[in-house]
Structures are given as C-alpha cells and as structure tokens.
Amino acid sequence: MKFVENPTQSAEYLRQAIPLMVKYNIPPNPLNYALWYTYVSNRIPTLNFQIDQTIETYGTCPTMMSEQLFRQHVINEEIEHSEKAQAEFISIATKLGSKANAAAQETSEFRTILEESLIALNNPENANSLDNIINNLSEHTESLNKGTIRFQKELEASQAEILKLKKELQKSRQDASIDPLTGLFNRRVFDTELSQIIGARGDKSATLVMIDVDHFKRFNDDYGHLMGDKVLQYFGKLLKEECPEPMLPVRFGGEEFAILMIGKDQDQAISIAETLREKIQSIRIKQKKTGKVISSITASFGVCMKESNETAQQLIERADKALYAAKGNGRNCVVTA
Template identity: 35%
Template sequence: MMQYEVTKEKSAEHLRQAIHHMSMQDAAFHPVSYAVWYEYSSGEHARLIDEVNALIEKEKKLNEKSTAHVFNKHIAGIDTDHAKKLVERFSQVVTEMRSSTEKTGLQTSEYTKTLDAWSNEIQQQEPQLALQLDSLLSETLMMTNSLNHLQGKLSSSLEEVDALKNEMIKARQEALQDGLTGLMNRKSFDVALHDCLQQHIVDTSLIIADIDYFKKVNDSYGHLFGDKVIQAVASIFKTVAGNSYTAARYGCEEFVLLLPNTQLETAREIAEQIRHKVAAINIKNTITQHMISNITISLGVAAYQPGEQPEGLFSRADQALYTAKANGRNRVTLSSEALVAA
C-alpha cells in the first residue's frame, strides 16, 4: 500500500501539478486519472514515472486505456480504505475546481459585458481603440467558452465520482463480509478482535466452533446441501450475536464469536445455546426430499487474560475446540479443561 507522509503544502503542490498534467491528456477527469498523475507528480514512484514517460514518448498523450493500464499496474494494489480516501479527495478537488470556474465564469461574463459597453461607446469617438477592445472582447469570449467547456467536464467527472463512491462502498462491504453467509470474514474479524483487546476490556471471551464431520456431509449430500448447512449455522450465530457480540465465518466450516464484557461461564452458556440450536437444525435434501437432522457442532471457549495478545486468546480457544473434537464432538470445552486434558 502506498503511504503519504508529506506536508499539506507539499501535497497541495502535487495536487496542482496533477491537475495540470491531467488537463493535457486525452483521458477524462476522474479518480483513476487523478491517482496516476498525483503519483507521477509526487516523484516518489520511479517505475510509474518511467512507464508514464515512455507512454507519453510513444503516444504523446495518455488516453483512457493507457491511463487505466498504469493505474492497474502500479496503483491498484491499494487497500479499500486508502482508495476510499482517494476518491473522497478527488471529489473535493473537482468540487472546488467547479466552484472556482463558476465564479471565474461569472466574473468573466460581467467583464465581457463591460468591455462590450465600452466598445460601443468608443466606437464613434476612437475607432482604433475600439478595434483593440473588440480584439480583447473576442479573446475574453474564447476564454468564457473554454471555462464553460471545463465546467461541463467537471460536472461529468462529479457524476463519475459519485458512481465510483457507491462502487467503493459496495466493494468495501464485500471485502469485510463472507459472501455465502453475510457474516464477517476472517480478515475483518481479526481486526475486530485486535481492536477489542486494544480497549483492554477485561471480561472478554471468545468462542471458536467447527461443524462436526462437515466433509462427510458434503460427500454424502453434495456441496449445495453443505452450503445450506453453513448458512443455517451462520444464521444461528448471527441471531446469538445480536448487537452485543461479533460473529464471523472464519473458515469453511469454522465460526467464531467475540463476546466483550462477558465472563467465561456466561460464554460457556452461550456456546451451549449455540450447540443445542445447531442440533435442532432440519434441512431438506432437495434430491431425496428427506429431512436431514444429524448436524452437530463442537465449540471451544476461552476468556481473555490481561496483557494477552489476540493470537494467544485465539490459540487457547482453538485448543479447547480441538479437545472438544478429540473427546467425541458435539460438545463445549473450556480452555482450562483443554489444559487439564493435555
């Protein structure tokens, strides 16, 4: 991910240079073009600069295709948070530019009217001076037309920015969610766990669960049925989590539940609730039309120990889960019980 540790003044200078470069290209004003030329103007990314210079030498100007090529090759690896900030900054830049051009356009229009009035008054008295004013008036009208054209391009760019913002929001949501269940995915849960422990919430517990014999379920009933099982279990975790806890699908058939402000014994009770709810699942096999009800789950539970790292808490809960599976599955095991068993 690209990092920016420059002063506001230096950033503003990069911005001005980027806008200047953009205005000389065939690509439209949009966040992708802005990103390429901001990186180019910063002077910090030699490979991007070399590639852009080579393209300009070959093509004279960057078009949409070549701009997208540079962006995808050198910039597209940025994370969603940084991309979101990039889009927001570009939107701000375009809005400021449009406001500025509108103001300048109004001033130029008033100036044109004044010149026109002077030209009419002087026409009869000073013909030579009137010709000079006419020339100045013509150039002013050309500038006004250029400003109107720029305003149109900026308005179009703002529409593109709005569309890109919506796509970015959707992409960010998809990046944080598991596509099959709608729960958090592993990456976002790791962040949630880290943030929770950073707040030093002493009474924090963690449940790790694994659907028993899931491979056998897939082999016996097919992957589509397996997906239904995963979704049914995920629904139970989502319901139990409510607004107080954080649930995620951590692996294929593995689920986790983070319980802030929850002591170990309460976490055990919640794990037992989940176990009983899963055991009560009934899913119709669409091929045989039979109801399948032999789904069970094993769960490991651990409570946060002051000063413990996220990896330590997760490891103890995972060890408790391993013990639950080794002792016959379809059961809840605490980390303290796992230590005794070891």
C-alpha cells in the first residue's frame, strides 16, 4: 500500500479518521491510524465493507480483527514481497543443492579418469618414457581419492543443512496470541478484546461465560498430566466448533476457559453453555496402557450479561462468582449472575 497524498489531503484524512476511532473505541496506535486512514480515503472498497460489517457485529473493531484487516489490505503488498523473497531464497537453496550434486558427480568422474590414466600409464610398454609421470600420479592419486571422499561428505552435510533451512522457512511461526496446547486465543487476547468491546458505544449485548474443568487437579493426579493435556485439547477443539465468530473462546488459564459472546443475551448464552456441558460430560478417553475408559470429566459454568456502565473487571468478577456458585452447587452445572 503506497500513500501518495499531499500534506493537505493527508491532514484531512487524519481529521476524518480520529473521530471515527474515538466513536468506536479504537485504540490510538500506529496500526489503527493506518487502517482508519485507509478507510476514510475509500481507496479499498473491500476493506471499508469488512470494517462496516465488523462494526455492525461488535460495535467496534476488535484488535485481532484490526490486525487481520491491516495485514490483509494495508500491507498486503509488503507481505507478498516478503513471501516472494522467501520463495526466491528457497529456489536458490534448491539450486545450490542441485549444483552440489553435480559437483560431487564431476569429482567422482574425475577420480575415475585419474584411476584409469594411472592404469594406462602403468603399462610396462610406457615405463621408460613416462616414469616421472607415473611416479607423480602414484603419489597424488591416493591423496586425491581421500580428498574427493571428504568433499563428497561435506557436500552431503551442506545438502542436509539446505534441506533443514527450507523446512524452517516453510514452517509457520507460532502466533504469540495462540495457546499452543488448545489452539485457542490466550488471556492476552481476551483482555484486549473485552476491554475494547466493553468500552465501545452502542447497544451491542455482551455476555461472558467462564468455564472450569471439575476436579482437574485430582484428574491429573489419578491419570497423569498427559491425559490432562488431552482433556484440555478436547476442550479447545469443542469450543472452536461450538463457538464460531463473533464469539471469542479463549484459554483463560490452567484448566479455566472463557467465552465472550457478542450479540448474545443471557438466555442464548445459557443455552450454548448447556450444550457444551452436555458434550463435555459425554467425553470418553481410553488409556492406551490399561485400556480403561475414563468417563468422569465434567465442567462448571458461570454466565453473566454485561450491565450498563460495567467495567471489564467487574464483568469478570461477576462471572467468576457465578462459576464458583456452580461449583458450590455440586459442579457440572450452569449458574447465572
């Protein structure tokens, strides 16, 4: 994306962008300035449409959505250039590997020629006239042979490094916003999105669901942490399947999860929570070593809808109270606050 406006036009776009950012509670950082500068310039209709749809859904443009739109529309050319550079580097590495193979083959052929020449020169008929050549070749052939073998091994090692480099370049880096075990967004993303959505103006409803795996410490003690990790991974998979956008499921920490539901009232959130609770209690995990089927996994849920003028921290505290009430009521249930 190239910005070619003159100072007057640029200032005008900035004057238009800032009030919109304030209106929709958009954090004033460089990324968002560029995003909304582009929005008011109307240079990318697709971007404007997606921002409008996001505002309609959330009442704001959440940070994770802003970052996605920024990468997709504002710096897409730069990303393409970076990817092209990586592709070219991989191509160079591939050619290097091919040349290394060719060099090894040529060296091997040269060694064969030298050995054949040595045999020919060792013919007794040529002994009187070629004594010096024979002595010289005899002296260096063994050394050349050993050197060739070393060179081939070095080439093989280089090819292994090239292959490793190609794999590293092609491998996607883990996003710092993603919990590596469950694949869900992490607490950092949750805190950012919740604060922004709570602070947004408008009448968008927001409901928070807090979830805690029942007796998880005891489960780990009884079955081991590897089995515990499998349970958490299942939770992550289930939440992603049952809570599509604009809902935001996250791993809140440890065995605790949270779902931020935009546009859902409390009754709708309770219905979703009950569906999740039933699916969780139907989990069956078979131990490979013993063959024993584990069927004692349940979770407790605390649900509360955002109240007027409530802060993000207050909403979390109310949802936590509902969650602890669910645990006090015998666990494996949904309680509202």
